[in-house]
Amino acid sequence: MLVCVLAAAAASGLLGLWSAWHLVRGRPVVFRQLIGAAVVELALLAQLVAGLVATIRGATLHEPWTFWGYVITALFLLPVAAVWAMADRTRTSSLALLVICVALLAMQARIWQVWSA
Secondary structure, eight states: OOHHHHHHHHHHHHHHHHHHHHHHHTTTOOOOHHHHHHHHHHHHHHHHHHHHHHHHHOOOOHHHHHHHHHHHHHHHHHHHHHHHHHHHHSSSHHHHHHHHHHHHHHHHHHHHHHHOO
């Protein structure tokens, strides 16, 4: 599970830095950033699968509702940011993607805390 959390956090962090760079330059999100968001989404899906497999194999969670709430919510954030980015072609789309990436980083830290408790 640690590998999935680290992969999702690293990918979210890199995408967030890229979004911050576009925000500073006053540019909207570009299609390549959405491809990067798809990579982050794949890492989040891998995290979901890893959590399901570990739970099926007998891993017990101290706070299962919190864990699954964070995992499932994380899956929905990037598609919302992608829709926003395509609808709003101003620098605000870069800000929205940056905020989502920071939220994902915080969620990954919390997912790891709940998993390892």
